[in-house]
Amino acid sequence: MSWKSAYRLVVFLPEAALEEFVSAISADIPSFLGPYDHVAWWSESGVEQFRALEGAKPVSGNEGEITQETSRRVELSLPFDKEVLERFVQQIIIPAHPWEKPVIYIYETEIYVP
Numbered sequence: 001m002s003w004k005s006a007y008r009l010v011v012f013l014p015e016a017a018l019e020e021f022v023s024a025i026s027a028d029i030p031s032f033l034g035p036y037d038h039v040a041w042w043s044e045s046g047v048e049q050f051r052a053l054e055g056a057k058p059v060s061g062n063e064g065e066i067t068q069e070t071s072r073r074v075e076l077s078l079p080f081d082k083e084v085l086e087r088f089v090q091q092i093i094i095p096a097h098p099w100e101k102p103v104i105y106i107y108e109t110e111i112y113v114p
Contacts, residue, residue, distance in 0.1 A: 001114050005109075009089075009105070011075075013099065014098060015045055021074065022042065024096035025076075025096050028088065042072050049068045051064065052067070059098050
């Protein structure tokens with residue numbers, strides 16, 4: 001039994017894009033905690049709110065108007081390796097995400113491995 005350092009990524013996206021997004025990223029999620037791969041978690045529906053400002057190119061809503069849409073939270077873990085993290089975000093998450101500028105939360109954490 002041990003503890004492993006890891007990164008935890010959290011990404012929000014429109015509910016309608018969930019299945020396609022998870023399918024696009026799953027094969028590239030590194031397996032580093034045992035004999036499992038394609039490991040990800042997502043929430044039930046929630047509501048996200050934003051207002052696109054001048055110059056934005058929103059996928060939904062209009063410039064200057066407050067938009068509320070159903071969204072989902074997707075989480076996954078990566079090994080604690082900056083190069084793996086940077087590659088995964090730039091080459092996997094961003095191209096698969098439907099938004100012009102996806103918000104990606106990255107947490108440094110410890111995972112207990114029995």
